[in-house]
Amino acid sequence: MEQFLQQIASGLANGAIYACVALALVMIYVSTDHINFAQGEMAMFSTYISWQLMTWGVSFWFAFVLAVVFSFVLGVVIERAILRPLHNAPVLSIVVVFIGLLAICNSVAGAIWSYLIKEFPSPFPKSSFGIAGVIGPHQLGVVIVTLVVLGLLFAFFRYTPLGLAMRAAAQNPQMARLVGVRVDWMLALGWGLAAAVGAVAGIMVAHIVYLDPNMMGGILLYAFASALVGGIGNPGGAVVGGFIVGVLENMVAYAGNQIEKATGIYIIGNGEKLTVALIIVITVLTVKPAGLFGRVVVKRV
Amino acid sequence: MPAFPKKLLWVLLALAFLVPLLHPLFPDVVSDYRLFLVSTMIIAAIAVLGLNLLTGFNGQISLGHGAFYAVGAYTAAVLMDHLNMPYWATLPCAAVVCFIVGYLFGLPALRLEGHYLALATFALALAVPQILKYKWLEGLTGGVQGIVLSKPEVPFGLPLSEDQWLYYYCLIVMVVLYWAAANMLDSRSGRAMMAIRDQYMAADTMGIDTALYKTVTFGISAAYTGIAGALSASAIAFVAPDSFNIFLSIKFLIGLVVGGVGSLAGSVVGGIFYVLVDNSAQALSMFVKNDLGLQFDLSAYTVFGILLIVLMYLMPMGIVGGVYLAVRRLRALRG
Numbered sequence: 231m232e233q234f235l236q237q238i239a240s241g242l243a244n245g246a247i248y249a250c251v252a253l254a255l256v257m258i259y260v261s262t263d264h265i266n267f268a269q270g271e272m273a274m275f276s277t278y279i280s281w282q283l284m285t286w287g288v289s290f291w292f293a294f295v296l297a298v299v300f301s302f303v304l305g306v307v308i309e310r311a312i313l314r315p316l317h318n319a320p321v322l323s324i325v326v327v328f329i330g331l332l333a334i335c336n337s338v339a340g341a342i343w344s345y346l347i348k349e350f351p352s353p354f355p356k357s358s359f360g361i362a363g364v365i366g367p368h369q370l371g372v373v374i375v376t377l378v379v380l381g382l383l384f385a386f387f388r389y390t391p392l393g394l395a396m397r398a399a400a401q402n403p404q405m406a407r408l409v410g411v412r413v414d415w416m417l418a419l420g421w422g423l424a425a426a427v428g429a430v431a432g433i434m435v436a437h438i439v440y441l442d443p444n445m446m447g448g449i450l451l452y453a454f455a456s457a458l459v460g461g462i463g464n465p466g467g468a469v470v471g472g473f474i475v476g477v478l479e480n481m482v483a484y485a486g487n488q489i490e491k492a493t494g495i496y497i498i499g500n501g502e503k504l505t506v507a508l509i510i511v512i513t514v515l516t517v518k519p520a521g522l523f524g525r526v527v528v529k530r531v
Numbered sequence: 532m533p534a535f536p537k538k539l540l541w542v543l544l545a546l547a548f549l550v551p552l553l554h555p556l557f558p559d560v561v562s563d564y565r566l567f568l569v570s571t572m573i574i575a576a577i578a579v580l581g582l583n584l585l586t587g588f589n590g591q592i593s594l595g596h597g598a599f600y601a602v603g604a605y606t607a608a609v610l611m612d613h614l615n616m617p618y619w620a621t622l623p624c625a626a627v628v629c630f631i632v633g634y635l636f637g638l639p640a641l642r643l644e645g646h647y648l649a650l651a652t653f654a655l656a657l658a659v660p661q662i663l664k665y666k667w668l669e670g671l672t673g674g675v676q677g678i679v680l681s682k683p684e685v686p687f688g689l690p691l692s693e694d695q696w697l698y699y700y701c702l703i704v705m706v707v708l709y710w711a712a713a714n715m716l717d718s719r720s721g722r723a724m725m726a727i728r729d730q731y732m733a734a735d736t737m738g739i740d741t742a743l744y745k746t747v748t749f750g751i752s753a754a755y756t757g758i759a760g761a762l763s764a765s766a767i768a769f770v771a772p773d774s775f776n777i778f779l780s781i782k783f784l785i786g787l788v789v790g791g792v793g794s795l796a797g798s799v800v801g802g803i804f805y806v807l808v809d810n811s812a813q814a815l816s817m818f819v820k821n822d823l824g825l826q827f828d829l830s831a832y833t834v835f836g837i838l839l840i841v842l843m844y845l846m847p848m849g850i851v852g853g854v855y856l857a858v859r860r861l862r863a864l865r866g
Contacts, residue, residue: 265646267594267653312840321645322592323843326788329594329781330839337832447777451657454650496666505665508658512651516639519647 235364237484238477243369243438244452245476246376250431251446251453252460252468253380254424259462261400261420264313267328270450271335272308272425273432274443276301278343280433281350281441290353294433298426305425309418339443350436372434379430380469383423396420448504452479455510461524471521475510482506540796547702551695563694567766568810570694573701574762576802577708579786580795581755587793588716589748590728591640595652596756597780598659603629603757604764604775605663608678609671611765618683618765622704625761626754633753637746656780663772677771680764701762705799708755713795715751724748728793756783778832782809785835788842791849800851808834 251269258266280297284290308331316324354371387393398406399416407413432446439445452475460471486498498506520526554561582596606628607621616624636655640648663672672678685696715721723744726734735741764770782805790801808815812831819829846853 263646265650267649316843319843321649322586322792323847325592325594325646325649326784326839327843329784330836330843332836333778333781333832333839334836337830337836341828341830341833447657451654454654499666501661501664501666504658504661508654511654512639515647515651516642519642 232364234484237480239365240369241477241480242473243365243372243476244479245456245473246373247431247435247449247472248452248456248476249469249472250376250379250427250434251449252456252472253383253465254428254431255453255457256460256462256465256468257420257424257427259457260465261396261417262313262317264324264328265454265462266424267325267450268331268335269424269428269453270446271332271339271443272301272304273428274446275335275339276304276425276429277350277432277436277441277445278339278443280429281348281436282343284351290351294353294430297433298429301425301429302422305422306418308425309421313421314414314418336443343443345443348441350441352437368437372438375434376430379427383427392419448507451504451507451511452476455507455514457521458511458514458519459521461521463525464521464523467521467523470523475507478510479503479506544706548699551691551698554695563692566698567694568806570698570701570766571763572803572806573698573705574759574766574802575782575786575806576799577705577762578756578759578783579790579802579805580708580712580798581752581757581759582783582787583790583793583795583798584712584724584755585748585752586787587791587798588721588728589724589745589752590731591745591749592645592649593652593752594649594780594784595655595659596752596783597775597777598652598655599629599633599753599756600760600763600779600783601659601663601772601775602632602753603760604770605672605678605760606757607761607764608680608770611680612673612678613671619700621761621765622758625757629757629760630750630754633757634746634750636753637749640749641742641745652780653777656777659775660772663775672772675772677769680768680770682768683765697766701766704758704762708758709795709799712755716795720744781832781835785839787849788839789850791852792847794849794851797849797851801849804850805835 251273254269254273255266258264258269276297279300280293283293283296288296312327312331313324316327352368352371354367356367387397395406395411396416396419398409399411399413400420403413406416431449435449436445439449453472456472456475457468458471459475460467460469462468482498483500483503486496486502490496490499514521550561551566578596578600581599582593585591585593585596603625606625607618610616610621610624611618640651643651664674666674682693683697683700685691685693689696691699716724723734723739726737726739727741727744731741786798786801786805788801789797789804790799791797809831812829812834815831815834816829819825842849848856
């Protein structure tokens with residue numbers, strides 16, 4: 231039983247990470263209809279920035295803030311410089327540009343910091359709490375940090391004029407432009423915010439998966455699955471989807487373990503995590519493309 | 532885009548067949564290593580050709596063709612390793628297996644378009660190495676270790692070295708596949724494929740069985756890339772799961788974009804190109820370090836990434852398309 235609870239707790243911690251990356255994906259998708267294949271690699275790059283700052287002696291949280299600000303700026307610059315001119319380009323061109331970004335981020339990080347796997351510190355105290363048997367301090371910290379970030383984002387979009395303008399620009403660009411919202415800049419800001427949220431996820435997960443240029447591949451795939459489960463056009467759904475997929479991932483591995491113990495037959499385990507994500511992605515896309523909370527889009531022909 | 536000039540094609544082909552015969556005259560220029568490199572280029576060209584059939588001519592985006600390459604390579608490797616099948620007999624088997632796998636993947640892909648199909652295939656590409664390591668398949672695939680094979684032997688006692696024979700073998704396969712693809716595209720079916728790409732709804736209304744064409748194209752495209760995979764398994768004489776990662780699929784994409792989306796000749800150019808860049812990455816890195824004085828390990832993927840983005844701006848039709856446009860503009864200038 232305790233093992234079961236542990237699995238759920240660690241699933242929630244992973245889920246928090248997926249939720250962040252999925253939210254970043256959804257933020258870009260909602261405003262521009264693009265799926266950012268480079269989201270994971272951008273987050274990885276920001277994580278390296280924070281690592282670099284820490285090796286120069288900056289404290290964890292200060293490095294965290296600097297890296298998040300850096301990713302925000304990077305996101306804005308990428309949107310303005312690379313994606314803006316392609317706004318009406320065919321889908322293939324946009325996908326290709328994202329793959330190009332992915333390749334650049336990955337190889338440049340490898341070139342600067344090498345492909346050797348690095349340890350990444352955890353900012354949370356090692357001491358144990360009352361529920362320490364079930365959830366480790368780092369996992370609990372990850373959940374809290376991501377919940378705080380999500381809360382801040384929610385408050386920003388819900389209660390500030392700028393957040394309102396950004397929502398308007400995403401929902402109805404033409405009307406927003408008519409009432410004086412600078413839609414182009416809102417899209418760029420959205421990109422910056424998405425990159426910043428992704429960076430939070432990267433820095434939080436680096437302690438768990440260790441730091442290397444390919445660390446976000448699997449996480450990005452799970453984030454896609456989360457975003458799709460929640461409905462790719464729905465930010466709240468993406469967050470819920472992240473937690474669902476995180477727990478599901480651990481439950482599948484746990485069930486596989488139990489089956490192997492009981493019957494001695496290996497069906498599924500930790501080695502099949504990405505395959506599980508692939509199955510989730512394809513199933514949701516083909517069976518229920520709107521996800522759990524998404525609206526079904528009706529297109530006029 | 533117009534067809535490649537036929538005369539030029541014949542000349543190139545004749546040259547390609549004659550080059551290894553120059554080995555006794557210029558042993559350093561036409562070395563075995565160079566011929567092996569060209570063989571890998573030919574294999575790459577076939578893989579890109581397969582991707583182009585799907586993405587370029589049928590409009591279905593795939594970021595996961597590395598998966599079909601892997602299926603082809605493993606089919607060939609398993610058949611050679613477990614059933615002692617001769618290397619040449621594995622090609623049709625790989626083609627059939629990949630056709631079936633591609634056709635099956637094409638069924639859910641029918642419901643996806645644009646970004647979503649890109650997403651599903653991207654997920655496939657990410658998951659491939661793990662699927663190959665699946666415990667139940669270990670007996671067949673050799674798990675993480677992969678399978679070690681032997682290189683194709685020279686048949687009929689021909690006076691060729693192993694690499695020379697490999698070169699001819701790959702070249703013959705490519706010529707046959709290229710010819711088949713060109714003829715298919717020039718037929719009623721080919722026009723139907725392109726009609727689906729250009730105007731899906733109109734094609735549907737005209738009575739084209741769009742679902743059938745899309746899934747079969749997926750199968751054929753996978754079969755082409757799978758044959759390339761099978762060839763690479765015999766050429767490198769080794770398969771291992773981690774070589775079929777997402778970056779393999781990105782290389783095919785590079786070949787597609789550089790050569791030209793929807794151009795058969797472009798696929799060949801694209802395949803040659805990415806192998807060249809991949810192989811000269813070390814030299815490029817040295818150039819950046821020593822001649823430009825930058826402390827930076829330039830890798831092939833930095834070049835690939837920058838090229839992907841720049842080409843989308845400057846030459847969305849790829850190098851072959853770009854050259855063609857330039858020639859046409861020059862002619863127009865002359866009057």
